[in-house]
Amino acid sequence: MNHSSEDLKYLLLLNRLSFGGRPEAAAAVLDPQFTVCEIIERIRAENLWGRAEALQALEKTWDPEREIDAACRQGCHLLPLWDPAYPLLLKQIVDPPLVLYYKGSLVSADDVALAVVGARHPSLYGLQQTARFVRALSERGMTIVSGFAVGIDRAAHEASLTCSYGRTLAVLGCGLDVSYPKKNQDLTERICERGALISEYALGTPPRGENFPRRNRIISGLSLGTLVVEAHWRSGSLITAHEAIDQGREVFAVPGSVDQLTSSGTHRLIREGATLVTSPDEVFEGLALPAENIRRRLAPFSGQMEFPCEIAASGKENQKCQPDxxxxxxxxxxxxxxxxxxxxxxxxxxxxxxxxxxxxxxxxxxxxxxxxxxxxxxxxxxxxxx
Incomplete structure (x- = not known):
């Protein structure tokens, strides 16, 4: 089905309506029997999904055409669910975002991605393990996905960028034009150069508490698996891990000290069946991704990129990740x-x-x-x- 600019406007209206995590909207958008315009008309006429009143209120206060103009001015791309460039792994979950706002670039190589999440106030051990795992997996061509929070998330984004061809995707719980968290704003430009900032939320959306648990399904949905480095017993990282399980993706956990509060969540995941990992190789093997498969999937965007097997053969092992x-x-x-x-x-x-x-x-x-x-x-x- 061919889609017009009018379809995008109607899709943005649908995206602004709160569906409470129900997958019906995404299923309807992907159904070739309906246009997005027809879905909006059914909401108006039939109170589809009980959203007629909410739609009426939204149309009085919010203009999707202005949203498109604002996104263009701010360098934000809008990627509808029906677009062939929409991330394949994310489209496979039961409730994918109807539209993705992003700055930077999304490439086919990002299909080979690992989510890395953890505590906002990690121990030094947690930060070091994050750097160790992420560097090694970035060297093997994996894109690192995280939530742009302080702590383990930031460490994961940082470590991926130390690799000369590392890529990272940061999924936000607010609009792309909202500076949150302020401590991480120095990272935005670097991430956009080597990956993307991503959000399902409209421009101007503040970082409300309820946004972040819902954001977590996107982090896991973009990824083949989720690695939890450190997490408290009730950490939001456990939500991401459970989302990954529901999506049929792999979950890995790094063990920690038994008397460390930030290990209680990861140990809980291990008891629940997450794969205990002590080295990056175990993650790589757990995802069943041979190096040649990653090489093939990276080839379209890599140009003259050298891969780990080539680096080792050429005797340039120490040049895989060059610190600035x-x-x-x-x-x-x-x-x-x-x-x-x-x-x-x-x-x-x-x-x-x-x-x-x-x-x-x-x-x-x-x-x-x-x-x-x-x-x-x-x-x-x-x-x-x-």
Whole structure:
């Protein structure tokens, strides 16, 4: 069925109506027997889904044509559910968004994606494990999806961007023109260059509490599986994990210390049947994605991109993920502080006067490079090679 600009206007009206998670709207939009205009007319005439009064009120206060103009001015793309470019994995869930607002780019390679979620106030261990898993999986060509929150979400987006060809998708619980959370606004431009900011919410929608649980189905829906690094017993990350289960996707959990509050949620998931993982290889194997399959799916957008198997063969193993100059300088400062003796991470964070997620990423880089080692007492020490 061919769709017109008028269809998009009617679809935006449908999108603004609250359907409470019911899948009937998406099913009707995808049904070739009905046009979007006919669905709107049935709501008006027959009170379809009990939304006639809500539609009448909406049409008095909101103009979809102005929404389209505003999106164009702000560089936001509108991707209807019927568009061939709509993410295939997301279209397969029972209640996909009727329209996606996004800034940046969505490419076919993003079909090979992993959601990485966790606590907003993680431990240093959680931040380091996030960096370790995300870097390794980004090197293998996986797109990293997360929710743009502070904590584990931010660490996942950051770590994916350290890989020269890493991609990341950030799913928001507000309109794309709303700055939330403000602490993460420095990431928006970088994410748009190497992925996308995504929302199902109309421009100007504030970050209401009820938006985020509903947003979580998109995070898991865009992904082949969900990795939970750290989560409290009642964390929103568990909602994402349960959405993934309902969608028939894989769920992985990183174990933590038994006396750590941020491990209670991940341990709960493991008891419920999530796959316990201690290395990125276990995630990769759990998704049953051989490297050649990912290589084939990345090929249309990769150009002259080098893949892990080629990098290893060419002897350029250390060039897979190149930290930027600022990060290299920060790592040099860590080594400088450690030359006088071992230090715990908290002391390094205070000495460097940097956010904990940045220090965690730098420590992970140095550990993976064999420059430092974490000792049994929790301190970090320089490795003196013979």
């Amino acid at each position: 100059i600022r990060q290299k300088n920060d790592e040099s400062m860590i080594l400088k502080h450690l030359r006088s003796g071992g230090l715990p991470a908290d002391d390094l964070i205070r000495a460097l006067n940097q956010p904990s997620y940045q220090v965690a990423l730098q420590l992970t880089e140095l550990e993976m490079a064999g420059r430092i080692r974490r000792m049994h007492d929790g301190t970090y020490q320089i490795i003196n090679h013979p």
